[in-house]
Amino acid sequence: MSDDLQSDSQLKELYLSYKKDFLNSTARYNLDSESRTDIYQDAFIALYQAVKKNVDIKKDIKNYLFGIGRHMIFDRIKKQKEERQLQADLVASGQEYTIPEDPALNIWEECLRKAIGQMSPSCRKILTLFYYRGYSIEAIMHSMNLRNENVTKSQKSRCLRQLKEMVKNADA
């Protein structure tokens, strides 16, 4: 995501400018500062994605960011309580306790993700812009300074073909 940002320095400034305020305003919750920082990062990522997808942010950016962050804090506290309760129940019943894994991606999607991670930065970027951000071919051409729309289209097709090959080879 960050390799195609127009300006990392502005994003960094925005990220750091609200961080201290967020950590201070959430200090009363029963979470250490490391966990709150982790949540702030996740909330910032959620905000970034919302803004990039033109999600309607009715209030200002800070309200939106802090609102997401607070929800995430409540979720984490709730999860911790549930996990502690589950752990206590399991200990009482003599069973072992393991934290369940997050089943976000199936095996094929995980394969796809691994292959994306192995691609060249330009291929990752063009696929991200087209499939994730929803850019048009013309917008990608401008964003990546490509010669014309045909070049952009063929580069995108080449990258997609390469990705399919990588996934196929990983399957075999």
Place this chain on the structure above:
Amino acid sequence: METNKENIIRKIVQGKSLSLSEQTWWEANLGRLEIQEQLKLVQGLQKALALENEDLLKQQLQSWDKESTASVPRKLGRTRSLPRIVLVAASLALLLVSLFWVFQKQNPDLIAQYFEPYPSILDPVLKGENQTTSREMTAMQAYQNKDYVQALKYFEGLEKSNDTLSFYRANTLLALGQYPQAQSAFTSLGDHQNRFQKEARWFEALSLLGMERSSDAKAKLLVLSGEAAHPYQHEAEEILRKME
């Protein structure tokens, strides 16, 4: 056709609405194995790219945290000469004075440099509306003549649901330095689909600058600067550089 097909599948995955012809194509081809496979690929790509990009951004944020922590100088000992409260008060006062000076100077300068009331499109306005009244004509005429006080007077009595007129009214408010009212009007125009939606988001950022809400203005400008096809993308980039 290849690109059209891909675009339709992308729209489906992103939950965007289809045009009538796209909808017809989709319903006719939905059952084809090839289309189902492509749909699965695009869905998988979106999920995988989202997670991959989240990871990259998370790493980036963590590295900024480390940098910012490392750049805070370590305290070697207590300062003896002045009580801590005096130092804090002095720093705050200094900060407020400098912020006041910076905002007073920088934001109006930037607005003056970058704000140009959107060109009047008197004829298209009339062409697009069936029942254009003489009051609308007068308002637009005053706007065109840069007589913003008169323009606002006429705009105020007009139908608020007309996006074109609302856009020019908001520009008038901005030209008159009525930033909070302008910002509210531009926010509303940027919130729904209309011919000035993109432009409204740029003017909204300028209004926020006028209101001295620099962080919020920066956030909006940051988004615009990342949109390659946005009509004010270069201006957003430039203004952000100047604000650094």
